[in-house]
Amino acid sequence: MFKLAIKNIFYYKGRSITTFLLTFFSATLFIIFVSFMHGSHKTMLHNALKVYTGTIQIYQKDYRDEGGYDYLIFDNQKVFNSLEKIKGIKSYTSRVETFGIASSKNNSSAIMLTGVDFKKEAKISELKNALKTGKYNTKSNCLYMGEDLAKKLNISLDHELSFVGSAIDYSFAADIFKLCGTFKTGMYEFDNSSAFLNREYFDGLFYSQNASSYIVINVNDLDKNNYIASQISKSIGKDLKVYTWQDLMKSMVELVKVDSIFGYISMALFFMVIFFVILIYGFINISSRVKEFGVLKSIGLRDIDIDKILIYEILILTLSAIVIAICLGGSIAYYFEINPIVIEGISDMYKDYGIISDTVPTDFDIFTIFWNVSLIFSLNILSLIYPIYYVRTFTPVEAMRHV
Amino acid sequence: MFKILINLALKNAFLRASRAILLVIMIGASMGVMVSIEGLYEGMTSNMIDKTIRSDSGDISMFAKEYRLKNDIKYSIKNATDIAKTLDTLESVEAIVTRVKVSGLAQSATKAYPSDLIGVNFEDEQKFGKFSDFIKEGNLSLGKYGCVVGVELAKNLKLKLNSKVVFTSQDANNQIQSKLFRVKAIIHTTNINLDTRAILTNKNRVSLYLGIPETTATQIAIRSKKDNLQEILKKKYKNFDVLSFKDLNPQLTQMKTMTDIFNSITFSIVMFVVFIGVLGVMYVSILDRIREFGIMLALGYEYKYIRLQVMFEALFLGLGGFILGSIIGYLLLLYLNIYGLNLSDFADGMQSFGMSSILYAQIKLSYFTTSLYAILLASILSVFIPLRKIKKLNPVDVIKADA
Numbered sequence: 001m002f003k004l005a006i007k008n009i010f011y012y013k014g015r016s017i018t019t020f021l022l023t024f025f026s027a028t029l030f031i032i033f034v035s036f037m038h039g040s041h042k043t044m045l046h047n048a049l050k051v052y053t054g055t056i057q058i059y060q061k062d063y064r065d066e067g068g069y070d071y072l073i074f075d076n077q078k079v080f081n082s083l084e085k086i087k088g089i090k091s092y093t094s095r096v097e098t099f100g101i102a103s104s105k106n107n108s109s110a111i112m113l114t115g116v117d118f119k120k121e122a123k124i125s126e127l128k129n130a131l132k133t134g135k136y137n138t139k140s141n142c143l144y145m146g147e148d149l150a151k152k153l154n155i156s157l158d159h160e161l162s163f164v165g166s167a168i169d170y171s172f173a174a175d176i177f178k179l180c181g182t183f184k185t186g187m188y189e190f191d192n193s194s195a196f197l198n199r200e201y202f203d204g205l206f207y208s209q210n211a212s213s214y215i216v217i218n219v220n221d222l223d224k225n226n227y228i229a230s231q232i233s234k235s236i237g238k239d240l241k242v243y244t245w246q247d248l249m250k251s252m253v254e255l256v257k258v259d260s261i262f263g264y265i266s267m268a269l270f271f272m273v274i275f276f277v278i279l280i281y282g283f284i285n286i287s288s289r290v291k292e293f294g295v296l297k298s299i300g301l302r303d304i305d306i307d308k309i310l311i312y313e314i315l316i317l318t319l320s321a322i323v324i325a326i327c328l329g330g331s332i333a334y335y336f337e338i339n340p341i342v343i344e345g346i347s348d349m350y351k352d353y354g355i356i357s358d359t360v361p362t363d364f365d366i367f368t369i370f371w372n373v374s375l376i377f378s379l380n381i382l383s384l385i386y387p388i389y390y391v392r393t394f395t396p397v398e399a400m401r402h403v
Numbered sequence: 404m405f406k407i408l409i410n411l412a413l414k415n416a417f418l419r420a421s422r423a424i425l426l427v428i429m430i431g432a433s434m435g436v437m438v439s440i441e442g443l444y445e446g447m448t449s450n451m452i453d454k455t456i457r458s459d460s461g462d463i464s465m466f467a468k469e470y471r472l473k474n475d476i477k478y479s480i481k482n483a484t485d486i487a488k489t490l491d492t493l494e495s496v497e498a499i500v501t502r503v504k505v506s507g508l509a510q511s512a513t514k515a516y517p518s519d520l521i522g523v524n525f526e527d528e529q530k531f532g533k534f535s536d537f538i539k540e541g542n543l544s545l546g547k548y549g550c551v552v553g554v555e556l557a558k559n560l561k562l563k564l565n566s567k568v569v570f571t572s573q574d575a576n577n578q579i580q581s582k583l584f585r586v587k588a589i590i591h592t593t594n595i596n597l598d599t600r601a602i603l604t605n606k607n608r609v610s611l612y613l614g615i616p617e618t619t620a621t622q623i624a625i626r627s628k629k630d631n632l633q634e635i636l637k638k639k640y641k642n643f644d645v646l647s648f649k650d651l652n653p654q655l656t657q658m659k660t661m662t663d664i665f666n667s668i669t670f671s672i673v674m675f676v677v678f679i680g681v682l683g684v685m686y687v688s689i690l691d692r693i694r695e696f697g698i699m700l701a702l703g704y705e706y707k708y709i710r711l712q713v714m715f716e717a718l719f720l721g722l723g724g725f726i727l728g729s730i731i732g733y734l735l736l737l738y739l740n741i742y743g744l745n746l747s748d749f750a751d752g753m754q755s756f757g758m759s760s761i762l763y764a765q766i767k768l769s770y771f772t773t774s775l776y777a778i779l780l781a782s783i784l785s786v787f788i789p790l791r792k793i794k795k796l797n798p799v800d801v802i803k804a805d806a
Contacts, residue, residue: 018683022676067561068513099515101508101571101579107475108573110508110517152474164579193517254752261746262444266669269436273676276429280680283425284687390421 001305005312015285016317019278019380023321026274027376030267031329031369035362037263039337041256042363048249051126051185054216055225055245058236063213064243069168072096072211073240079215082235088228090220093120094212096202100165100173102195104153111149112194113163115202118144124218127183127196133157134181140201142180146191150182157182167206175205271379279383286310286387293391294399303392310388311381318380322373330369336362408708412715416723419688423720426684430677430724434774435731437673441666442736442764443744448659449765451593451757452648457532458592460651461500461624463633466644470621476505476575476613480643483620490636495629498531500524501620503609507572509552509602511560518556519600520570520582522609531626534590540564541588545604550584553598554591554754562586570602575614582612595757670777677724678781682788685717689789693796701798709793713786721782725775732770739764 009016049055058079063071073079076094083092096115101108118137122128128136132147134157143161155161159179167173177197184191203209219228226244233242246253293306340361391399417423456462465486470478480486483501491499502523509518525543528534535543539554541564552562562568564586571581584604592598610617625632636645649656689696696709743761746753750760 014683014686018679022679065561066513070513099508099510099517101573103573103579106577108577108579109506110515110571112517154473189517251752251754251756254749255756256752258746258749258753258758265440266665269433269440269669270672270676272436273429273433273673273680276425276432277676277680277683280422280425280429281683284422284683287419287422288687288691 001308002312005309005316008309008313009316012285012289015281018281019314019317020321022274022278023318023376023380024325026270027322027325027373028329028332029270030372030376031325032332032362033263033267034368034372035329035333035364036336036360037260038363038365038368039340039361041259043340043359043361045245045249045252045256048187048252049245051130051187052190053245053248054124054218055222056217056219056229056232057243057248058215058217058232059213059241059243061239061241064241069166069170072168072208072213073215074211076210076212076215079236079240083215083217083232086228086231086235088219088221088224090218091120091123092215092217093117093124094215096168096199096206096208096211097213098165098168098173098206100163102149102153102161102163102177104155104159104161107153109149109152110193111163113165113202114194114196115199115206115208116196117199118196121196124216126185130183130185132182132184134179136181136183137198138180139198141175141177141197143177143195143197144181144183145179145195146193147182147184148188148192149195150179152192155179165206168208168211171207173206271375275379275383278380279386282314282383283387283390286391290391290394290399294394294396294401297396297399306391307388310384310391314380314384318377322377325376326369326373329372330364333362333369334364337364408712409715412712413719415688415692415712416716416719419691422684422688423723426680426720427723427727429680430721430778431727431731433673433677434725434728434778435735437669438728438732438770438774439735439739439764440669441770442766443739443762444662444666445767446739446765447758447762448655448662450759450763452652452655452659454537454593455652455655456626456648458534458537458594458597459624460646460648461498461531461626462648463625463627463636464646464651465623465625465636465640466621466646468642468644471644474506476503476615476621479503479615479619479621480623481616481619483623484618486640487620487623490623490625493632495627495632496625497628498527498626500527500531500624501606502622502624503606503613503615503619504621505572505609505613507570509556509560510569510571511562511566514560516556516559517600518570518602519596520572520609520612521601521603522606523603524606531624537590537592539589539591541586543588545587546585548583548585549587549604551588551590551601551603552586553601554589555595555599556601557586557589559599562589564589568602574612578614580612591754591759593757593759598754598757670773674777674781677778678785681717681720681782682785684720685713685786686789686792688716689713689792693792696793697796697798697800700796706794710786710790713790713793714783717782717786718779721778725778728774728778729771732774733766736764736766736770740766 058073060071060073073094080092083089093116098113100111100113102111122136127144136144138144150156153161157179160176161179162174162176164174217232219225229242229244236242296306340359342358343360344358465480467478467480487499487501490496500523502521504519504521506517506519509516525534543551545551550568552568556562560568566586568584568586569581570584571579574580584602590597607617610619633645633647699709700706740763743763745761747760753760
């Protein structure tokens with residue numbers, strides 16, 4: 001049967017070439033399309049995580065719902081001691097956030113002032129790498145500020161500005177700061193409204209010793225993030241709550257899902273058309289061979305044997321097309337993962353949508369490629385059902401008389 | 404003769420019913436899904452553009468020079484109400500509004516967030532962009548201290564109807580001022596800047612708060628369909644920045660362009676595959692009847708009539724597919740136009756990135772006319788290769804060979 005199928009493939013060249021090319025074209029297109037889609041989504045999420053969010057955050061229960069100083073973590077050290085015992089944690093640090101009005105000589109702006117441990121922060125976020133002017137690890141009343149915020153306040157390095165806010169006991173807190181460094185992460189809203197102050201000075205001004213708005217954690221292996229989050233959850237007090245990056249960036253995760261849905265809808269259209277063309281070519285081919293099947297049946301072949309010939313034919317054509325598509329599509333996906341396409345200005349254009357990089361890499365993933373081609377393979381096999389049914393409706397005599 | 408040709412073509416086109424039906428289903432299903440995807444994507448981007456025009460930029464906006472760069476009320480249009488009155492007399496101006504905007508810090512009982520206080524005239528806004536359509540909760544009976552807030556800002560500050568919110572910013576004299584508001588309505592415009600940052604209230608109150616005359620505004624927004632109005636205004640008001648919607652929202656303009664390009668690529672690929680499908684069916688159909696054509700030529704039937712007949716056959720198959728596709732496409736578009744594609748499961752994500760969670764499709768006659776031309780073209784082109792086969796026929800050889 002197998003040999004007969006091979007012979008038929010070479011004999012009916014038109015159908016074979018069309019089926020092969022369409023399968024190859026659709027499988028390659030699918031691999032490349034999905035790799036670009038996953039690559040851009042992954043980059044978007046990872047960049048956002050890498051820049052500031054981290055992969056896990058710990059909050060006092062209700063902080064994220066209610067907010068305010070009443071829901072701070074009031075014993076950082078206790079949480080740090082628990083984190084030390086958990087394997088897989090790369091780094092962690094605490095942050096205290098407060099909002100207030102910063103004023104330069106002529107301008108004022110609402111800002112988020114965050115007290116951080118600059119050394120620990122360098123291990124967990126991209127703040128240090130985002131340095132544009134001045135220094136990162138600032139001491140005393142030195143501020144490390146978003147470049148866009150500094151522009152908005154019309155100040156440059158060593159200029160002074162005042163900040164008015166409230167300490168964590170809700171008393172009035174105000175001070176004069178000096179601009180010692182600026183950063184640009186590419187996250188517009190962040191660069192436009194954030195400033196950082198060393199933790200020691202911050203604690204003195206806002207009475208936040210050993211307290212924090214939240215504790216941020218990075219793990220060694222992102223795939224184990226949820227497991228580590230559950231371990232942390234078990235080891236810390238019940239008054240604290242652990243959030244993974246999927247919870248923290250719910251909006252972005254959802255947007256990525258929606259974008260994927262649209263991507264798959266578009267691909268489904270291509271597959272539908274290609275499926276029909278393969279079905280039509282298969283059907284035309286098989287209907288023109290009814291006489292041949294009649295002869296085969298009359299010399300003793302059963303329906304199942306005819307089915308086997310047809311299945312072998314489509315299997316050989318599909319698998320050969322898919323193997324080449326995996327090689328080509330996989331190579332392209334791999335190449336662009338290492339050498340991402342750069343579209344100048346895309347991050348600036350879509351800054352409101354969380355895009356902070358001009359690079360559009362692919363995501364080379366064997367498992368994804370496998371399910372991509374499995375889908376194409378299944379569609380090709382499905383396209384054989386009607387032709388097989390059609391052939392089976394003929395008796396040997398009817399088939400031999402078929403014109 | 405022509406009538407006979409059409410009758411023959413019609414009969415032959417559907418002679419092999421299964422084959423013809425498969426082809427018609429392929430064209431119909433592909434076209435139906437394609438036009439509905441096209442309508443949905445276009446509906447999504449058009450909806451975002453429409454709401455941004457209505458809620459913010461208008462078709463043209465005027466700002467004082469430097470305002471957009473410095474975002475400072477010092478750079479405002481001093482005699483804005485007079486300019487607006489003058490412009491309103493122009494026949495090409497459909498609606499006009501003046502707004503005053505200042506950036507600052509919004510604080511609820513427990514949270515603080517950077518925001519913009521925008522002074523508007525709600526009656527004018529209603530005429531300008533049907534402002535009431537954006538209201539998600541509450542109403543515009545603001546009273547003395549009422550305000551309207553963006554849906555994302557409300558979420559961030561945990562604001563509900565009647566919640567108190569304090570806005571703090573710098574006034575025109577560089578003094579820090581605070582004002583208390585009570586939330587009377589929450590709006591969802593799908594314009595990220597408004598949804599995440601806006602506190603809207605009556606313009607006269609904002610003017611009073613900022614210490615600027617009521618005639619002053621930071622923006623004059625104009626609704627107009629006249630193409631060259633921007634150029635006219637640029638010449639007339641050389642001291643102002645006169646910007647079109649496209650200048651102000653390049654990302655939305657590019658999104659629309661990208662959608663158009665994507666739809667065109669999808670359309671071309673689908674039509675190419677449709678072409679391959681019709682080509683296959685027509686080729687086999689001609690091969691099946693090669694003896695018939697040989698006899699026709701031997702009887703003196705001119706080649707040009709055979710060519711015309713074959714073309715009509717392909718056109719009938721294409722038309723059959725188009726009719727089915729139009730029915731499927733129209734029904735799908737109608738459903739998506741009335742009920743929309745409900746993505747409420749991802750509402751948070753879509754809302755924070757300025758999208759509506761229910762996407763409504765647009766229905767345009769051009770989707771169908773373009774498809775009709777493309778299908779007819781694909782059908783006509785698909786017969787050229789089979790026709791070459793007939794043209795090369797030697798009638799005697801063909802009759803002998805198949806006899």
